[in-house]
Amino acid sequence: MSEIEKIVTLLTDRNDIPAVLATLVAVEGSSYRRPGARLVLFADGRRFGSISGGCLEDDVILRAEQVLQSGESQLITYDTSSENDLIWGMGLGCSGVVQIVLESIPVERPRWLSVLAENLRNRLPSALRVSFGASALMGTSFIDEVSSSSALQKNFEQVIMPSPALTLFGAGDDALPLVKLAKLVGWHVTVVDSRRAYCARDRFPEADAIVVTPPEGLADQLSFNAETFVVVMTHRFMEDLKLLSVLLPVPLAYLGVVGSRQRTSRLLAHLQDDQPALSTNALQKLYAPVGLDLGGSTPEAVALSILAEIQCRLTGRTPIHLRDRSLPIHG
Numbered sequence: 001m002s003e004i005e006k007i008v009t010l011l012t013d014r015n016d017i018p019a020v021l022a023t024l025v026a027v028e029g030s031s032y033r034r035p036g037a038r039l040v041l042f043a044d045g046r047r048f049g050s051i052s053g054g055c056l057e058d059d060v061i062l063r064a065e066q067v068l069q070s071g072e073s074q075l076i077t078y079d080t081s082s083e084n085d086l087i088w089g090m091g092l093g094c095s096g097v098v099q100i101v102l103e104s105i106p107v108e109r110p111r112w113l114s115v116l117a118e119n120l121r122n123r124l125p126s127a128l129r130v131s132f133g134a135s136a137l138m139g140t141s142f143i144d145e146v147s148s149s150s151a152l153q154k155n156f157e158q159v160i161m162p163s164p165a166l167t168l169f170g171a172g173d174d175a176l177p178l179v180k181l182a183k184l185v186g187w188h189v190t191v192v193d194s195r196r197a198y199c200a201r202d203r204f205p206e207a208d209a210i211v212v213t214p215p216e217g218l219a220d221q222l223s224f225n226a227e228t229f230v231v232v233m234t235h236r237f238m239e240d241l242k243l244l245s246v247l248l249p250v251p252l253a254y255l256g257v258v259g260s261r262q263r264t265s266r267l268l269a270h271l272q273d274d275q276p277a278l279s280t281n282a283l284q285k286l287y288a289p290v291g292l293d294l295g296g297s298t299p300e301a302v303a304l305s306i307l308a309e310i311q312c313r314l315t316g317r318t319p320i321h322l323r324d325r326s327l328p329i330h331g
Helices: 003-013 055-071 111-121 175-185 215-221 238-245 260-276 280-284 299-315
Strands: 017-031 039-042 047-049 076-081 096-105 124-130 138-141 152-159 164-167 188-195 209-212 228-232 252-257
Touching: 003 017, 003 039, 003 047, 003 111, 017 055, 017 124, 017 152, 039 055, 039 096, 055 076, 055 096, 096 124, 096 138, 111 124, 111 138, 111 152, 164 175, 175 188, 175 299, 215 238, 228 238, 228 299, 238 252, 252 299, 260 280
Parallel strands: 164 188, 164 228, 188 209, 228 252
Antiparallel strands: 017 039, 017 096, 039 047, 076 096, 124 138, 124 152
């Protein structure tokens, strides 16, 4: 699950322990994380998340402990834009100014937390506002719950989206590292296969959903839309053919097929023979062979290649070396 989903789950499950939620609300210049990054610290010392690459966390945790004791939220600012910071400051040399709200989360959890948890379970977006600038007004709420803002108050507004959805057709051994890696990055993963012995919870404990169905049963078992990412990796030619005949006409966000270029050409030739009306545009949107050219041939390396490609498709990026990117890293 994503960072925010994990934080919400921890705050919901451990609702008998006071906590502090740190939210990165503003950035000027360079920063490892962007606004919306969060870290939660519980009174028993357990924590999760990050608001920097590790350079600010120690100080944030010390200040969070003060918030735990006082129950009063704080706004803290770190300015590493000056050369003097290297000598007199924290010595980060990051050339940026960041502001972080430390919000007290008492045992009686705020309403926004339960509603956000429910929306995440139902894969619905949520619009949040983090208020800061006057200590009495600091905190998170849903935007529709706030009628006005004080002149001393600033707001960081954010739409929390559900995790991007990835559906894998094929529960072979090469799907195992792809599921693990996709979950680590924060995707919502569904594994589908017609073979019950392979498509099993004990093989894919990280998967959000396991569906056992032949290609003919897709319409009854699953739904797809323009935000769904799909990878076909059954390694069974006729099953891939049936799957593609169903999936290609659907306006998916991404459709990739594992296999050689020659095998893909054979699949497409059969599809065009069986479905002459299948548009050229539908065929051109197919990513096959799937993945970026990263090198490597192990299942883990192939999984990295596939996930790198769908991540680029998700963010609309063209894969290049960051050293060759003229625009800011965080667009």
